[in-house]
Amino acid sequence: MEHQCRLHIGCHLTSSKGFRHMGEEALSIGADTFAFFTRNPRGGNRKEADPDDAAALRRILREHAFAPLVAHAPYTLNLCSIKPEVREFALRAMKEDLERMELIPGNYYNFHPGSHMGQGPEKGAALIAEGLDQVLQPGQHTIVLLETMAGKGSEVGGRFEELAEIRAAVRLPEKVGVCLDTCHVHDGGYDIVRDLDGVLGEFDRVIGLEHLKAVHINDSKNPFGSRKDRHEKIGEGSIPLETFRRVVTHPALRGLPFILETPNELPGYAAEICLLRGMEAEMQEKMKDLENNFTRDQDKNHKKE
Numbered sequence: 001m002e003h004q005c006r007l008h009i010g011c012h013l014t015s016s017k018g019f020r021h022m023g024e025e026a027l028s029i030g031a032d033t034f035a036f037f038t039r040n041p042r043g044g045n046r047k048e049a050d051p052d053d054a055a056a057l058r059r060i061l062r063e064h065a066f067a068p069l070v071a072h073a074p075y076t077l078n079l080c081s082i083k084p085e086v087r088e089f090a091l092r093a094m095k096e097d098l099e100r101m102e103l104i105p106g107n108y109y110n111f112h113p114g115s116h117m118g119q120g121p122e123k124g125a126a127l128i129a130e131g132l133d134q135v136l137q138p139g140q141h142t143i144v145l146l147e148t149m150a151g152k153g154s155e156v157g158g159r160f161e162e163l164a165e166i167r168a169a170v171r172l173p174e175k176v177g178v179c180l181d182t183c184h185v186h187d188g189g190y191d192i193v194r195d196l197d198g199v200l201g202e203f204d205r206v207i208g209l210e211h212l213k214a215v216h217i218n219d220s221k222n223p224f225g226s227r228k229d230r231h232e233k234i235g236e237g238s239i240p241l242e243t244f245r246r247v248v249t250h251p252a253l254r255g256l257p258f259i260l261e262t263p264n265e266l267p268g269y270a271a272e273i274c275l276l277r278g279m280e281a282e283m284q285e286k287m288k289d290l291e292n293n294f295t296r297d298q299d300k301n302h303k304k305e
């Protein structure tokens, strides 16, 4: 029996040289998905998108059977700020970004839900849902992803419940999914090291695993539950390699795009992609062996009868 296709994995790439360049760079490091900032990560204006450049990327994605890309909104967007002008800016930026994403339809647009700045997580979630209602279009070909956060300061999204609340409040929940960040949930107090099954089970109960669309795969510089959010290279932080092996081979996560946001340049990313692909391939081999042994045993049993 043919097993599920290979692991879909890539990393964060710079978008400064355009769409096609990112596709080529991804291919050069063995990636079949990637992330990029839709504009300067600290906010600011975007460059005009070139439709020919987008078409060139679409061709690469199709020819090399890429998994969906996971674009990233700037960190500074805050749909639940106390300041109306900050919310206004977030709305304008997201609207523009989503328009631009239509040049490469069928991909994801991930964002940090926001910081409630003392208004409380309920008010925060309500404002975020209200904002999403203003930017989501029934005809759009992009699913917007809420990222699971470490719960630093007044960040919304440190608890699965908060993300579920946002999804429940929007008018177009089918346009809203979730991206799970391993560094963030670990720092946020979800114990993926000792109990990955338990964490994914809780995700399923609270949000629904069918809404999990992508994984940010990062190690953490800080201990479990620290609510810090500092990414580390895979295997060099407080999350053991064995946990990453379980993450990339977990049946509940199979087929999702995995995005590395580790502190690396391209060669470091290429090495991490190779390492994680190796872990997944090894598991597939083991499964195949088990299956072969099983069929052989069955044959033997038949002959005995």
Ligand code: FE
Binding pocket: 072, 112, 147
């Ligand atoms: Fe992020």
Ligand code: FE
Binding pocket: 147, 181, 216, 261
């Ligand atoms: Fe992330």
Ligand code: ZN
Binding pocket: 181, 183, 184, 229, 230, 231
């Ligand atoms: Zn982070």
